[in-house]
Amino acid sequence: MIRHFLRDDDLTPAEQAxxxxxxxxxxxxxxxxxxxxxxxxxAVLFDKPTLRTQSSFVAGIAELGGFPMVIDGNLAxxxxxxxxxxxxxxxxxxxxxxxxxxFDQSRLQEMADNAxxxxxxxxxxxxxxxxxxxxxxxxxxxxxxxxxxxxTFLGDSACNMSLSYLLSGATAGMHVRVSGPAGYEPDTELxxxxxxxxxxxxxxxxxxxxxxxxxxxxxxxxxxxxxxMGKESEAGDRAEIFxxxxxNQSLLGKGADGAIVLHxxxxxxxxxxxxxxxxxxxxVVWDEAENRRHAQKAILxxxxx
Ligand code: NVA
Numbered sequence: 001m002i003r004h005f006l007r008d009d010d011l012t013p014a015e016q017a018x019x020x021x022x023x024x025x026x027x028x029x030x031x032x033x034x035x036x037x038x039x040x041x042x043a044v045l046f047d048k049p050t051l052r053t054q055s056s057f058v059a060g061i062a063e064l065g066g067f068p069m070v071i072d073g074n075l076a077x078x079x080x081x082x083x084x085x086x087x088x089x090x091x092x093x094x095x096x097x098x099x100x101x102x103f104d105q106s107r108l109q110e111m112a113d114n115a116x117x118x119x120x121x122x123x124x125x126x127x128x129x130x131x132x133x134x135x136x137x138x139x140x141x142x143x144x145x146x147x148x149x150x151x152t153f154l155g156d157s158a159c160n161m162s163l164s165y166l167l168s169g170a171t172a173g174m175h176v177r178v179s180g181p182a183g184y185e186p187d188t189e190l191x192x193x194x195x196x197x198x199x200x201x202x203x204x205x206x207x208x209x210x211x212x213x214x215x216x217x218x219x220x221x222x223x224x225x226x227x228x229m230g231k232e233s234e235a236g237d238r239a240e241i242f243x244x245x246x247x248n249q250s251l252l253g254k255g256a257d258g259a260i261v262l263h264x265x266x267x268x269x270x271x272x273x274x275x276x277x278x279x280x281x282x283x284v285v286w287d288e289a290e291n292r293r294h295a296q297k298a299i300l301x302x303x304x305x
Contacts, residue, residue: 004112004119005299006105008129008167009193013201015302016136016171023137023291023298030294035301036066036096042300043095044122047073047102048229052265053122053130056292057099064297069095079107088114096304103230118303120296125230128160131264132168133299134291135222141291142260142284143219147173147202150256152218154211154245155272156238158184161224161264166194166205173201179214181241211245215254222262223247223272239271247273252282260284 004010011019026033036042042061046054054070061068078087084107091098092115100108101122112119121129136146143149146169153165157180166186169176176194178186185191185207194205208214215221226242227235252261261273261283269275278285 002116002118003303005129005303006108006112006119006121007127008132008164009171009197010129011171013171013173016133016168019133019298019302020137020140020295022301023133023294024140026297026301027137027291027294030063030297033301034065035305036061036064039065039067040096040304041067041069041094042097042099043069043071043091044099045071045073045076045078045101046122047078047100048123050101050122052289052292053101056289057122057296060293060297061300063293064300066096066300073102078102084110085114087111088119089116092116097300120299120303123160125228126160127164127167128264129164129168130292130296130299131161132164134295135165135262135264135288136168136172137291137295138262138284138288139220139260141287143258148175149219150175150177150217151220151222152176152208152214152255153178154214154221154223154247154251155180155242156184156224156226156228157186157207159224159228161222162186163190165222166191167197170194170198170201170203170205173198173203175204177206177208177214177218179208179211180245182209184241211251212254215251218255218259220260220262221247221252221255222264224264225266225268226272242272246271247277249274249276249280252277258282262288265289 157178
């Protein structure tokens with residue numbers, strides 16, 4: 001059976017832990033393992049802007065002995081010039097796996113249903129599971145075993161990062177709290193799904209309306225832009241609505257001793273996070289950015305072998 005990584009809960013708790021172990025090993029010895037030797041081609045497609053995702057996949061695929069075939073979504077016009085299903089059938093005959101950043105999750109699902117090779121979510125409107133895998137790796141490095149730790153996300157709790165934290169954190173047995181303004185809560189079904197997973201792992205998953213309550217005692221405090229790609233027209237209203245959820249020194253001070261700060265980047269200093277916090281001693285955002293490469297190498301290795 002072909003496995004895909006379309007959302008965080010595509011991995012069982014045991015699989016997630018094994019992939020995080022592999023990511024840690026690949027970080028220690030980045031050039032030793034070549035599961036993509038051939039080189040096998042990995043198609044990497046972008047329908048939205050990218051910096052970290054493109055660079056980390058390209059470098060990581062090369063380190064694994066493979067060839068990254070980067071495709072600009074503006075040129076390919078997937079779903080416009082050609083159906084997603086036909087694109088999938090063509091790419092599946094050339095590439096050993098497909099990595100795609102696109103809009104609605106249904107597009108990615110259609111690719112996976114027709115490609116005949118593993119498909120990886122490089123961000124959709126709903127999920128960003130490669131980022132959260134890198135985040136879990138970073139938390140392990142700085143705070144140890146994930147089980148029982150509290151991870152708080154502040155900001156647009158309806159966005160892809162929030163939903164991916166709910167699913168990935170619950171899978172890891174963490175206590176996940178997402179907090180944002182009214183109207184920006186996580187999808188109800190998705191929250192329920194995270195709670196079901198958490199019930200099997202000893203974790204928990206909750207929406208906590210008040211940002212101070214959400215941050216209090218947290219081992220990890222994460223945030224993300226208030227304006228996700230595709231939401232640019234709502235920028236004006238959002239700055240005011242989200243202001244109480246800004247990750248500043250006062251909110252960070254509510255966290256546990258030695259709490260760490262995560263941000264998937266790009267960051268907007270003075271908006272969702274202050275310069276003092278992102279550039280301060282509790283921030284581990286550069287380790288987090290580096291870990292994209294290691295975590296993605298691990299998921300590709302697992303899917304292709
Ligand atoms: N929520 C953000 C994540 C960027 C990596 C977005 O979708 O734009």
